[in-house]
Amino acid sequence: MTIDELRTEIDRLDSELLRIFNQRAGLALQIGEIKKQRGMAVYDPRREKLIFERMKSENGGPLDDGAIVRLFERVIDESRRLERIMTNRDKRVKE
């Protein structure tokens, strides 16, 4: 493949990742809403650990496990951030 063809394929994958990231964030928000209704903590270390362990066990490379964990740390940090923003917005609307 040429560089242009490879970059076209990367662009296609980036668009797919974008869609998947947002789809994942939407699901995380739904969980956030349920947690709020049930008075559950936003931070669930046990769940995060399970995600990292599962991703490492399914990792076929070429990214190493450390890279996979760092990527998912960012995804989870951003999901939590979104959850906090939405929760605070809901609080303001009620006030």
Next chain:
Amino acid sequence: MLIIMKKNADEQALVQIKEYLINRNFDIHQSTGANRTIIGVIGDTDSLDQEKLEKMPGVHQVVRIAKEE
């Protein structure tokens, strides 16, 4: 603010500090390296007690980012 964990900090120490920050509505950027973990704290960190954070288990160093002029 950056919270640099000790090389030998155990998982429970990391959980404790993340819980402390998240419960206070701070966003965090965790970065796990081969030897140590660094937590970037996002938000108005003026309200955070640096000394208290430094005394928490597993914390090596807490670095405040200087405000720009």
